[in-house]
Amino acid sequence: MDQITQPDFSAIKAKQNAAWSSGDYAIVGTTLQIVGENLAEAMDLRSGHKVLDIAAGNGNFTLAAARRWADVTSTDYVPGLLERGKQRADAEHLDVAFQVADAEDLPFGDASYDAVASTFGVMFTPNQNKAAAEMLRVCRSGGKVGMANWTPDGFIGALFKVIGRYMPPPAGVRSPSLWGTRSRLEELFGTAASDIQITERDFAFRYRSPDHWLEIFRDFYGPTHKAFSALDADARASLSKDLLDLIARNNVAEDGTMVVPSAYLEVVVTRR
Secondary structure: OOOOOOOOOHHHHHHHHHHHHOOOHHHHHHHHHHHHHHHHEEEOOOOEEEEEEOOOOOOOOHHHHOOOOEEEEEEEHHHHHHHHHHHHHHHHHOOOOEEEEEEEHHHOOOOOEEEEEEEOHHHHHOOHHHHHHHHHEEEEEEEEEEEEEEEOOOOHHHHHHHHHHHOOOOOOOOOOHHHHHHHHHHHHHHHHHEEEEEEEEEEEEOOOHHHHHHHHHHHHHHHHHHHHHHHHHHHHHHHHHHHHHHHHHHHOOOOOOOEEEEEEEEEEEEEE
């Protein structure tokens, strides 16, 4: 019988950290703020709720929760992104705690939070089962676990597939886009949930033009930035063409700008 080789999650995570530390994700992240606001409303956050934002990036959900007078701890394993989140919170005079933390090994006690959330963050963890278990562990009974996850068939799901043709994902690691499917969410959270509410939404990527989007994602979005950095000139040109073709198939703007809807799942799990 062939022996199944377990992925080296530590090595994979180190490479992912380097990818998300490259470029400047905050430039892309700030455009997604409305997703954090919508999730905070869906979770019905209240003043005084103890809230944990996991893989928070530059703090979209963090700010949304703090604007609702929640007691927020914002975490990520990329210190530079937390610093960008802190700058945003300071600019709005919001009281937020920032802490470097690994989504798969959270340094918090069981049932420590009323609400635990992640917008387009925890879905990228290599060990999906462990990350989901950690979200559930730190959430109290009756509390909420909230997520925004890109779907496999949406624009960003298609983007990952294009990148994967040039930079294949690590062997044995499940696609992040599975977090954007009802079946996988039920596998990860169903046994610990009294209720799972899933709403499909669209986020519209709005840029000056397709070329402008390509420039921003090539220079600042970690996965795309790393792919372009690793390829030779011919492959970079080919990847650019494939990405522009993807936009052309999805762009609903007819004035030279870019408006591309990308499907995601807004998820609210009530902890049993």
